[in-house]
Amino acid sequence: MRYLPLSDADRSAMLAVVGSASIDDLFVDVPAEARLTAPIAGLPNHASEMAVERHMAALSAQSMSAGSVPFFLGAGAYRHHVPASVDHLIQRGEFLTAYTPYQPEIAQGTLQVLFEFQSQVATLFGTDVANASLYDGSTACWEAIVMAGRITRRKRAVLSAGLHPHYVETARSMARFTGDELLTSAPALVPAPDDDAVIAAIDDATSCVVVQYPDVLGRIPDLAKIAAAAQAKGALLVAVVTEPVALGLLESPGALGADIVVGEGQSIGVGLQFGGPYLGLFGCREKFLRQMPGRLCGETVDAEGRRGFVLTLSTREQHIRREKATSNICTNSGLCALAFSIHMTLLGGAGLDAMARLSHARAQQAVARLSKIAGVSIVNSAYFNEFTVVLPGDAREAVRAMADRKVLGGVSLGRLYPGEAQLAGGLLIATSECTTDEDIAALATALEEVLA
C-alpha cells in the first residue's frame, strides 16, 4: 500500500505508547453492532499504480475527446487553447497541495495570486471589486440573485429569456425553498434578444434583472438600456457572462451599468473537464461589498511594515457568522482561479483581445459557410463566437448523426429546452481560436450529409 508510510513495527511501537492492543481497539466507541470487523465484502482490494492507470485509460478511451474531432460545442462551456505553462504551474505542489490560506504568513503565494485574480476579474468585468471565486457560473448567478434580494429587500427577480437554462434551473431549484419569485421565459428564435420584454417585466417589487451577455443563443443584449430601466425602479442589473473571452472584444458589463457581474471562468485556463470543476466569477460595486458572498483577499502590512495579503471581511462568512452569513460557501475554486489568473497573465489585455478577435473571426467564417447550406438559416444579427442556426428538422437528431461522422457539431436547443417544441430545430454553434478551416469545412460537410 504505497501511500501508507507506517510499517507494522511502527504500528506496534505506537500502539504501545497509546496503550491499546490493536488498531481495532481504537474504535471501541463505535457500537459493536455497527462495527465492521473485516474489509467490506464485494469490493476489490488495493491495486498497483499500473493497474489503476490501465483501468482509467480504458475508460478514457470510451469517450470522444473534443481535441480529436472537429468541435463546435459551447452553451456555457468553451474549448480554448490553454498554454502548457498553465498546467505546469498549477501542479507546483506548493499551490496544488496547500489548504485555504488561513495562516497568511505561510500562504502569501496563494494570497497574492488571489489578490491578482480579484484585480484581473474586476478589470475584465468593469466592476469595482471581485471576490476570490465561487463554484461556477450557475451557482454564482444564484448567489447574485440572493445578494440583490438582501440589498433591495425585495424577492422578485426577472430572469431574461437569454439566460442559460441550467442557470435558470439552478435558481429555480433554490428559489423553491427560499420563497424568491422568479420571472422566466424561453427565448424565441429571433435575431436579437427582446430587451423591451425584460424592461417591461421590471416593477417596484423587482430585486434584480438577470441578463446573460452574450445570451444563450449568442445574441447581445443592450445592457446599458436595461441597467437604466432597472435602476429607475430601484432594481439591480445582474449581468451574467458565460464566455469571458468575449470581454476581450466587447464592452465590460460594469462599464455598461451592471451592478453585479457574475460569470463562468472556465474558458480561461480551466478546460472543459466534462462540466467541472469550473470557476465562478463574481464582481460588484464597492458599495455592496459587505453583502458579497465568498472569500475576499485584501492587502495589509505585517509587523515589519512589509506589504502582505490576508483573507478579509470574514465577518460575512459562515465560519464566523454561522446562520447569519451571506452564503454557506467554504471551499471554492482556488486552483481554477489560479489557472485562470496564470492564463490571463500570459494573455494580458492585448492577448485576450487577439484571442477574442480570432474566435469571432472563426465564427464569421462558419456563418458564411453554413449559410450556403440549403435549409439552414442563421438566427443572429450580432454574435461573438457563438451563434444559433435553425435546421429543417430536429437538431438533436442532426447532432447525433454528425457525432457518428466524428464531428461534434454543436449543442441542440432540444437538449437545453426539452419542453419547447418551437426550439427543436435550433442548433448552437461555437468557435474559438482552436477552430481551423478544415474543422469548418468538416462541419459544413457533415451538416450537408445529415440534412440530405
Next chain:
Amino acid sequence: MNDLNPAGWRPEMGPRQHPAHETAAVHTATGNRGLQLEEPLIFEIGAPGGCGVDFDAVEGGPADALAPFVRKAPLALPGLSEPETVRHYTRLSRQNYAIDLGPFPLGSCTMKHNPRLDEKVARMAGFADVHPLQPVHTVQGALKVIHELAQWLCTLTGMPGVAMTPKAGAHGELCGLLCIRAALEARGDAREVVLVPESAHGTNPATAAFAGYRVESIPATADGRVDRAALEARLGSDVAAVMITNPNTCGLFERELKAIADAVHAVGAFVYCDGANFNAIVGRVRPGDLGVDAMHINLHKTFSTPHGGGGPGSGPVVLSEALVPYGPLPFIAVEADGELRLIEEEDAPRDHPGAFGRMSAFHGQMGMFTRALAYILSHGADGLRQVSGDAVLNANYLLRSLEDVLDAPFGASGPCMHEALFSDDGFAAGFSTIDLAKGLIDEGFHPMTVYFPLVVHGAMLVEPTETESKAGLDQLGMAIRSLAERARAGDEALKHAPMLAPRRRLDETLAARKPVLRWREPA
C-alpha cells in the same frame, strides 16, 4: 554535538541547540533572503500591451452588427512573456506551505498526501477534454467513471443512492437539506427548524439558513458529545432535520447516533450527517447502519483530491431510501444493454419525478471524480480500512505523546478518532493558542486548526492523517512539545512568532477596516 549535521535533523536527535552564530536579522538591499524571494504584483512587472501567447493574425475586423458592442478602450490588463510568467508563479509558490513540504495537521480538513497518479488520470483526454453537453453516446467513458465512483460511495456508506453533483462540502449539505425539504413537502409537512450542535462546522447553520430554515443550537455534554437528552427534548413536529457531524469536531465518535436517529425518525424528521470526518471511519462503519438519511462526502478530504489552496472540492451526498426519490438532476441510469444514460430535465417527469431540481449547471466535479476513483481503486477495500486505522492511530499517538504538556479536555474519555483535541489550559497568563500556532510556523510546520471547535477554550485540533510517517509525527510532536513548554513558561519571544516565515504576523484589522481588494494604478 547537537547542531545541524550534513544529514539534516532526525527525530532521535531531540531539540536542536541554538548555535551562537545563528542570527535572524540579515539586511539585504532587495528584501530577498537567499532562496526566500520577494515578488511584486503582475501589475508592477508587466504593462498593458505585453503578451506571452502567439495568435494567428486576423484579417478584417468584427462583423458590422457587432461594432456597437465593441470596447471603447483597450482592456488594461498586463501581459507577461512566458519566462516572466513562469518565474512569477514559481516564486510565489515558494511562499506557500503545502502538504508536499510537510505535515498539514489542520483538524477536520484531512490534509493528506495527494497521489500524482490521480493528477495523471484526471488529465486523460476522455475525461479532461470532453464537453458536458456532448451526445451521451460519445461520453460513455466519463459517465462510467461517475457511475463506478457512485457505486463505491454507496457501498462504503451502506446507503442506497448518491447525488454526485454538489461542488463542495457546503454545497452537499445544501443538497441534503433540500432533499429533506422536498421529502417533507411531498408529504405536505412543512417544517421550520433544523437543529445543529454547537460544535458543528459553521457551514451547517449557514446551510440550514440558506435552505430557508431557522437554526437552533444543541449543547454538548462534558465529555464532548451531543447532549442527547437536550436534543430529544427539543424534537417535535416543527423539526425538519438534525445535522450531526460524526466523528464530531472534538474528534470523538457519537456513540449514541443510532439512538438519536431513531428518536429523530420517530418525530418524522431526518438525520443529516456532516461527513467531513469520514476519513476516520471509512471501511470500519457504514453511516447507513447508524440511521443516517443524508451525508456529504468531501472527496477533497477522505478521497484525497488536492485542496488547491481553497478548492475545487466535491461533495457527493449519499441518500437513504426515504430521500433517494428527491435527489437532484442530473444523474446516471444504466440501460438494459449496459449503456449509461443521463437523466436530465427531459426525462425527469418519467424517470425521477420527485427530483427537487438542479444544484448547478452540468454534471458535477468530473475532475475530482477521476482523482477520487483512482485513489479508491489504489487502496481498495482493504487499503481504505487501513487508511482509517492508521489515521486514528496517528492521532491517538500524538494525543498520548503530548497530553502531559498540553491539556486534552476529552483525553480521559478514551481513544480519539482521527484528530486530537487540546486546549490552552495551563499556558502562562497572556499566552494563548495563537502563540503556539505561530511558533509552529517558525518550526517549519503548518499549524493545527485553532479556536475550533468553539466548545473548548483555545482549541487546538490536530489531524495528522494516515500519510504521515512515525518519524514525521515524532518531529511534529517534538516541535509542539517544545512550544507548549515555552507557552507554559511564558516565553515572551513566542509572542513575536513567526520570525522566519516570508511574513511576520499580518495586520488583519487594518485589512478589514480599510479594504484594499484590488490593485489600482498609483495616483
